Amino acid sequence: MAMAYRSTCVRVHGLLSQGFVSTDARFKGNGLGVLKSAAFSPSSALFRPLLCRLQLEKFVFPRTFPPLNLRKTTCSAGAILESEVKDIGSFVEVGYIADTHGVHGELHVYSLTDFPQERFEKPGKRWVRSKIMGKPVYEEVELLKGREVGGKRPSWLITLQGFNSVEKASDLVGSTLLVSERPTLNDDEYYIPDLVGMSVILKETGEEIGIILDVYNTGGDTDLLQVKRTDGASGQKVWIPFVAEIVPVVDKERRRVEIDPPAGLLELNSSSETKDEKARRRKDVKEKRKLRERFSGLKKKLMAIGQMHILEGLSSGTESQQQELVSQLLSIDFGSFHQAVQDVLPQSESSGRERNKILSKPPPYFPCANWREIDACLEQEEITRSGGNTFRWWKEGLQLIADGRVAVVVLAGGQSTRLGEKGSSVKGAIDLGLAGGKSLFQLQAERLLIIQELSRMVMHVTTKPRIPWIVMTSDATDMSTRAYFEDNKFWGLDKSQVWFLKQASLPCSSMELTEGQHRILLETPWKVAQGPNGNGGLFNALSAQGTNDRLADLGVDYVQVYAVDNTLVRVADPVFFGYTKERGADIGVKVVTRTSAEEAVGVVCMNYEMAEIQGAKGPGSGEYSDNARYGVLEYSNITESLKHATEETEQGRRLEFRAAHICVNIFSLSFLRKLGEPEFELEYHPAVKHIKHVTRQGDEWVAVIPDRPNGIKLERFIFDAFKYSDPSKVALLEVVREEEFAPVKNAPAPGVLDTVDTARRLMNSLSKRFPPLRPSTADIPPTQVVRSLNLAYMGGHIEGNLRDIIGPGAQQESEET
Numbered sequence: 147m148a149m150a151y152r153s154t155c156v157r158v159h160g161l162l163s164q165g166f167v168s169t170d171a172r173f174k175g176n177g178l179g180v181l182k183s184a185a186f187s188p189s190s191a192l193f194r195p196l197l198c199r200l201q202l203e204k205f206v207f208p209r210t211f212p213p214l215n216l217r218k219t220t221c222s223a224g225a226i227l228e229s230e231v232k233d234i235g236s237f238v239e240v241g242y243i244a245d246t247h248g249v250h251g252e253l254h255v256y257s258l259t260d261f262p263q264e265r266f267e268k269p270g271k272r273w274v275r276s277k278i279m280g281k282p283v284y285e286e287v288e289l290l291k292g293r294e295v296g297g298k299r300p301s302w303l304i305t306l307q308g309f310n311s312v313e314k315a316s317d318l319v320g321s322t323l324l325v326s327e328r329p330t331l332n333d334d335e336y337y338i339p340d341l342v343g344m345s346v347i348l349k350e351t352g353e354e355i356g357i358i359l360d361v362y363n364t365g366g367d368t369d370l371l372q373v374k375r376t377d378g379a380s381g382q383k384v385w386i387p388f389v390a391e392i393v394p395v396v397d398k399e400r401r402r403v404e405i406d407p408p409a410g411l412l413e414l415n416s417s418s419e420t421k422d423e424k425a426r427r428r429k430d431v432k433e434k435r436k437l438r439e440r441f442s443g444l445k446k447k448l449m450a451i452g453q454m455h456i457l458e459g460l461s462s463g464t465e466s467q468q469q470e471l472v473s474q475l476l477s478i479d480f481g482s483f484h485q486a487v488q489d490v491l492p493q494s495e496s497s498g499r500e501r502n503k504i505l506s507k508p509p510p511y512f513p514c515a516n517w518r519e520i521d522a523c524l525e526q527e528e529i530t531r532s533g534g535n536t537f538r539w540w541k542e543g544l545q546l547i548a549d550g551r552v553a554v555v556v557l558a559g560g561q562s563t564r565l566g567e568k569g570s571s572v573k574g575a576i577d578l579g580l581a582g583g584k585s586l587f588q589l590q591a592e593r594l595l596i597i598q599e600l601s602r603m604v605m606h607v608t609t610k611p612r613i614p615w616i617v618m619t620s621d622a623t624d625m626s627t628r629a630y631f632e633d634n635k636f637w638g639l640d641k642s643q644v645w646f647l648k649q650a651s652l653p654c655s656s657m658e659l660t661e662g663q664h665r666i667l668l669e670t671p672w673k674v675a676q677g678p679n680g681n682g683g684l685f686n687a688l689s690a691q692g693t694n695d696r697l698a699d700l701g702v703d704y705v706q707v708y709a710v711d712n713t714l715v716r717v718a719d720p721v722f723f724g725y726t727k728e729r730g731a732d733i734g735v736k737v738v739t740r741t742s743a744e745e746a747v748g749v750v751c752m753n754y755e756m757a758e759i760q761g762a763k764g765p766g767s768g769e770y771s772d773n774a775r776y777g778v779l780e781y782s783n784i785t786e787s788l789k790h791a792t793e794e795t796e797q798g799r800r801l802e803f804r805a806a807h808i809c810v811n812i813f814s815l816s817f818l819r820k821l822g823e824p825e826f827e828l829e830y831h832p833a834v835k836h837i838k839h840v841t842r843q844g845d846e847w848v849a850v851i852p853d854r855p856n857g858i859k860l861e862r863f864i865f866d867a868f869k870y871s872d873p874s875k876v877a878l879l880e881v882v883r884e885e886e887f888a889p890v891k892n893a894p895a896p897g898v899l900d901t902v903d904t905a906r907r908l909m910n911s912l913s914k915r916f917p918p919l920r921p922s923t924a925d926i927p928p929t930q931v932v933r934s935l936n937l938a939y940m941g942g943h944i945e946g947n948l949r950d951i952i953g954p955g956a957q958q959e960s961e962e963t
């Protein structure tokens with residue numbers, strides 16, 4: 147019976163039921179052989195520096211903006227040209243390197259092999275084939291380790307020696323992973339390419355009846371040899387089960403198999419096979435036609451929007467690289483992209499006009515939460531006492547949590563470009579340098595665990611509440627984020643309460659115009675550079691992926707949404723929930739006082755539409771409409787005069803627009819549902835960023851690593867949704883900056899704010915104000931436990947494992963109860 151591997155092996159043993167086919171390179175039955183270092187000519191060593199030099203000489207600086215730093219490392223010292231490889235047929239494609247993963251240079255590889263464990267997990271030599279200046283280049287690499295990850299397509303995360311940073315690893319994205327040796331097979335196993343082309347001889351008569359065309363497995367256990375008749379039935383194809391009884395001899399030396407077919411097999415197969423084959427061919431033709439139609443539709447669309455250049459990769463590269471490009475292109479919504487570009491273009495041209503129509507004013511009075519008040523009440527062990535506002539909101543919020551009426555969303559789809567190369571593609575996984583190596587995600591998970599426990603204790607519910615934690619990711623962060631949560635066992639949360647939600651991405655485009663178009667940028671010749679569609683992409687994602695319905699089924703009324711980068715964020719803050727509910731609001735907005743005119747934060751304002759007032763004289767006239775809407779003047783858009791505007795108060799001069807938006811908001815579920823409707827779509831804004839890409843120059847692809855912003859990402863802003871709410875349903879709540887806002891945005895550098903270092907300092911100074919939460923808490927009276935937990939939630943330090951203090955996670959508990 148036969149075990150068959152395309153470009154790999156077929157095993158013969160037993161009867162009809164025991165064979166199978168698997169493939170290493172599914173679409174190409176390459177031959178194999180062992181590649182020896184002697185296979186390369188000595189001149190390859192001479193060629194390397196020449197190749198690198200040539201590359202640099204070929205770099206042309208883009209005309210429209212100043213010289214950029216170009217990548218100089220595309221050709222590594224170990225790379226050799228394809229022409230230098232003597233035994234090219236000996237390589238087998240085993241995977242396609244689709245992306246980098248995490249901070250340590252892991253690579254995400256789509257499997258093209260039937261031996262994934264062997265190829266991606268077993269340490270040892272591998273080869274990488276990429277293209278430099280249009281020429282295939284091979285480089286030997288050492289696989290250190292690999293692990294399987296979930297997903298629609300079989301894929302692995304691998305680590306290669308020497309590729310220990312995102313920067314290094316990204317050089318390999320778009321390349322093909324190869325092996326140069328086949329797994330050792332048993333005596334009864336054969337590689338398909340070895341079988342293909344063998345003569346098929348009738349054992350009884352010694353007569354040749356045909357040659358093996360291919361080996362197939364139709365899903366059962368048995369491999370089938372497809373044999374083209376060369377005898378009297380010339381041209382017909384027959385199928386011969388690859389089992390020892392029918393194929394007793396496989397003679398590799400003489401390249402022949404001897405068969406002993408049962409009576410009628412050859413005839414039976416010939417006729418029935420023709421039918422099967424026809425059906426298969428019809429299906430193939432149909433599928434190919436469908437694909438061709440989709441592809442020609444795509445081409446027309448690209449032509450219409452002036453973006454044909456993104457198809458250039460199809461004239462070079464390997465089959466798998468081209469397939470990757472086609473499948474990526476077919477998945478991109480170019481209609482939305484084009485619409486978004488249109489949104490952005492007229493806006494930037496007429497922004498002066500737009501601004502004249504809107505008069506922005508600071509928002510009216512908003513209260514400030516007073517946290518000390520809660521602790522004072524708890525210290526006196528008077529949980530039932532009415533207390534002040536904050537204490538009332540706190541209890542109301544804990545009740546909402548206990549009743550399962552709230553959920554939280556963390557916005558974690560961003561690509562962390564401002565964190566520089568040392569940043570992680572998963573911002574929430576950044577090591578903050580805290581004791582215990584806690585990351586942003588871990589801090590947030592701990593707060594969620596604590597608040598669930600607090601709600602259980604204060605509201606006397608028997609089952610610990612389980613607050614749905616929706617993690618919004620993007621193509622750029624999804625897989626790594628999921629793997630990070632899995633690796634950390636969800637920090638003790640119930641896995642089922644964490645829902646991943648992927649926001650959409652859109653192509654990135656050049657900043658300058660070419661023939662009147664912002665041209666789409668390519669990450670590699672076979673991959674369009676894409677970016678997540680901004681934090682305002684949340685609303686579409688929630689509705690399109692059924693999350694709103696799921697929340698409604700659970701009875702959720704309010705959803706807190708926050709940016710992943712805030713180390714001090716109070717996840718599922720009961721005060722904020724209680725306040726928003728008490729105000730009957732659809733939107734709750736946390737603000738802090740802006741520190742200076744230059745602080746990179748949006749400021750909350752009221753926008754009055756001047757155009758709607760009869761006879762209004764314009765801004766400054768003192769007249770404006772009463773249909774004001776809440777909005778945010780984003781730091782990237784605000785005018786200099788509004789940014790610096792001050793007002794006189796009894797305490798002296800202060801900034802007029804001082805309510806900084808910290809990206810911690812609450813939306814009622816009914817409002818989120820409304821935002822899912824087409825008429826409440828949010829507009830796009832251009833975000834100007836550094837975008838690494840490749841460009842085609844003549845026959846060569848040139849890598850561009852910009853040292854200044856060179857491209858545009860199209861983003862929606864979450865706060866643009868505020869304008870769709872009646873202002874009476876928007877409730878601002880001021881909180882204490884030192885207690886609730888310490889974002890990580892930038893790479894650490896002297897004098898730079900909002901870095902890991904500044905955030906850690908803020909965290910440490912806050913936690914010093916509270917006694918640490920210790921495991922011994924378990925021995926103190928419940929009211930004191932509540933106080934300790936509340937202080938830990940507010941930023942206190944936790945000693946040891948949180949699970950030792952608050953007991954098992956929700957899942958175990960609910961299973962026990």
Ligand SMILES: CC(=O)N[C@H]1[C@@H](OP(=O)(O)O)O[C@H](CO)[C@@H](O)[C@@H]1O
Nearest residue numbers: 681746747748807808809863864889
């Ligand atoms: C579109 C958006 O939500 N922008 C927010 C957000 O800015 P980023 O620079 O995008 O992180 O977080 C800031 C607070 O950290 C907030 O002030 C600003 O308004």
